[in-house]
Amino acid sequence: MRFTPSERDIIKNLAESRRLSLRDFIRTVALGRKLLAPVAAAINRRVYQELARIGNNLNQLVRAANSGTVTSCDSNLLQNLLAEVRNLGFQLLRGHA
Template sequence: MIKLKAQDAGLSIAEFTRRSVLLKPLPRRLSKITLATYRELVRIGNNINQLTRATNAAIKMGVQPPAYPYQLAELRNLLQEIGRELSSIETEVTDDDDIDDEDKEEWE
C-alpha cells in the first residue's frame, strides 16, 4: 500500500515515508490545462523581458522605444497577479483531465 501511494505521489518510498512521518505535504498533481497555462505565462514573461530590454536600450540611445515603461510595468504586474491566482487554486487531477501516461510524471 505504501509503495502504491508513493508511486501515485511521484515520490520514492523513502521520500514518501519522510514526508508522511514529518507531516510534510505531498506535491500536488497539476492538470494538463494548468501546466499549459504556466508554460504560456513563462513564454509571455520572456517576451516582456525582451521588450523591456529593447525599450531600455532605445531610451538610452534617445530613440522612440517600442513600448512605454509604465505599460511594461503594468503587464508585469498583471502576469504576477495571474501567477498568484493560479498558484492559489487547488488543482487536483480528475478523470476529466485526460492525463496521458507521459503527463503522470509532471508534478509541482
C-alpha cells in the first residue's frame, strides 16, 4: 500500500497517539476493529489530576453550602465553577485545550 508523505505522516501520528505501530494501526482500521482512544499527553494527565483535586475541593464546598454548614458563599456559583473545571479537564484529556 502506498501513501503520499503527508498521508503517511497523518496515519503515523494517529497510530502513535494510540501507541500502535503503523502496521498494527492500518490492520486495525482495515479490519474494522475498534480503536482505543488516543493516549493523553503526560502534561495533560498531570493537569487533569490537579484539576480533579481542585474539583473535589469545590465539590466538598458545594456540599457544605447545600447542607447549611457554610452559609457565606453562593452555591450556584460554586456548582457552575465545578462544572467548568470538569469540562476543562475533559478537554485536556482529549487534547482540545
